[in-house]
Amino acid sequence: MTPQQFNTDLLAFLTAATTPFHAVVALVGRLEAAGFARLPPEGDWNLQPGQRCYLTRNDSSLLAFTVGSESAPETGMRMVGAHTDSPCLMVKPSPEKQRSGYFQLGVEVYGGVLLNPWFDRDLSLAGRVSFAAGASRLHTALVDFRRPLAVIPSLAIHLDREANQSRSVNPQTDILPILALQADSAVPDFRSLLRQRLLEEHPDCAAERVLDYELCFYDSQPAALVGLRQEFIASARLDNLLSCFTGLQALLQADGRQSCMLVCNDHEEVGSQSTSGAQGPLLLSTLRRIAGTEERLGQLVQNSMMISADNAHGIHPNYADKHDDNHGPRLNAGPVIKVNANQRYATNAETAGLYRLLAAQEEVPVQTFVVRSDMGCGSTIGPITAGGTGIRTLDIGVPTFAMHSIRELAGSEDACNLGRVLRRFYNHPGSLTPA
Template identity: 85%
Template sequence: MRSQEFNRDLLAFLAVATTPFHAVAAMVARLEEAGFIGLPADGDWQLQPGQRYYLTRNGSSLVAFVAGTEGEPAAGMRMVGAHTDSPCLMVKPSPEKQRSGYFQLGVEVYGGALLNPWFDRDLSLAGRVSFAGPDGRLQTALVDFRKPLAIVPSLAIHLDREANQNRKINPQTDILPILALQAGPEIPDFRELLRQRLLVEHPQSTVQKVLDYELAFYDTQAAAMVGLREEFIASARLDNLLSCFTGLQALLQADGKQSCLLVCNDHEEVGSLSTSGAQGPLLLSTLRRIAGDESGLLSLVQRSMMISADNAHGIHPNYADRHDDNHGPILNAGPVIKINANQRYATNAETAGLYRLLAAEEEVPVQTFVVRTDMACGSTIGPITAGGTGIRTLDIGVPTFAMHSIRELAGSEDACNLGRVLRRFYNYPGSLTPA
């Protein structure tokens, strides 16, 4: 029953978190409802024990933390990290295309997207728009059309008899979404379409001119419980909004005695090197301000631990040979500790050991993932955070299928179970360093 309530809330979150900007806005709304206080990007922070705080960067990354009543930050912070971005198709700056009587938009592939599933989907469009108001000043607002307005039709098999054997996708020419039939000789002005949408979503604004945008197409099919007994969750953006939501729920349920923190970074799917990415200054600069001085920061770093939560590859029954024989995670068999000897994951024996202790206390099963030795291994914000801050880190994730597809699949018990362990981690009263 506990997982059913958790999953209903997760599905509601996924419905509104259509871009990193919308995900952060949704998380901020939940944080403020729970009494978290927004902090300015500049100016002094007057932090008080027992208070809860948050800050955002670029509107697409977030840090939320609790100043513990019994464990001050310098005594060690319990941290969870995730990322807000997912592979997608982003609209180019000058996107208008007129081909064979159809109006299309040029797109750029963001991240390592699995492109085949993007065909024949009802697509909508969302993101952030900058515009000039009547006084000429720069303003920004979020937009989400929230209805099907585009599609990328497949080429019929009659015109490509080898499609099921060797069809290749050219991202420059083959995945341009169709928005409309061309009504006349004039190509529609995309920025004017955005201006009209801004007026619909923000009627109080007076948009004079759209200046620029960061917009992504997304699948309008709602997240759903799937399976004979609803064993699965099917949705877009499970990688990694599932972890963002799980970490947020755990933080909201923290008892406040220990100092704890959640960071959700943007741009993980493209390397994390940005102002709001894990390879940028967001986390370390926040920790420095929390600690108060360099001495406090050194103590905080040495006594803290980070759990990097990012989905893991479940063993696919149709492709079981793609996994190491002893390390094939099964959906709904527990969160997965991710290990790589070449440091593509940041897990070590200490961080994995503490997680196993916490999971045992919650009676949550634990699995491990090690990539086949003859295959390349992906990575996460874990090694980036560990290398950039010096904080000991564990990489863990919920097992999923179809990672980086437009629709991914996870077990309906795993996220809730991970959330239980993360909550216990946030409330863990002992030292985070081994005796």
């Protein structure tokens, strides 16, 4: 796949994957087209060399793996981890608001959202809906309005003269999206509006009433290449759907000799403690079934390695002093090894060293990020996975601007380069442990 083809498919994926649920659907479609089969969570897997399998959890997390021709416990599982969720504004359970003649929806902030960029954007709405179709049967389906549906207008500068000096956003009162004019006193029933959308997207669902939902607003502007020479990718949800897609492409190109796995967890942005998050049982329970016995699971853990791929902070030319002098990654200058002495990242000399060897073989440049010593450091699924499973882990990511904004920016060469190294990692022969 050429870099141009890679980016074309990446942009299509980013635009389609408007929620974690839609991201999993997009990933599953590509996996099934490549011959991967869904595993029944309750059945006997009876895995054989050459099988290509996947399973999902909560419709928002995905785990895909190939059974290599060589024994997984003896040679290890080559694993890449990422997450499907992104900071956003989620609709509250009883959201209807009528203020000053406008119909609005109450929202709750999900994750560490950079709130100011959400103003004056064309917003749409997507997610999962549970509904009744008959007296006793619960059904779920995904919805996505796929058109500008709402907006959060800024307050004019004339009414807030200090906006450019000290603007703050109250998440309870300032960010309610406007959906419509509402002249009369009757507030629309949001669940009825959702039912109409359900029937439009799923005409055969026979939805009688909406029971509940998990819905988020998103920027309706599609992902795009920008810059004089199209050297940047601008999109919502680059953190961390870019890594999900890159890991998927590498897995699809694995040669099948080694056992390889892609883990895409939900709920990373809110701590990962859920049934579908990295602190949940999905990964370890799957490894246990692959290994077959506790003794072989111990072998598998000892011989395996995970690359946790999650975006890194690129050095912003307008705020260069926010970076350590020697650790300011540039866009399109290579993927970034993320290091933190206090274990906010799981990288150690062994895992970083292996990555550098693989990158050199692919002639891909490598950068390093260490947060300033006087600033706090974020974290990833890397330390959670390492601590929960005992698997050696590396934290790495593509340098990015405006992380956790409604629209982020990355280099148009970096994701493809990361994908090349991840493919090399999946195909790395023999042991992953140092001699």
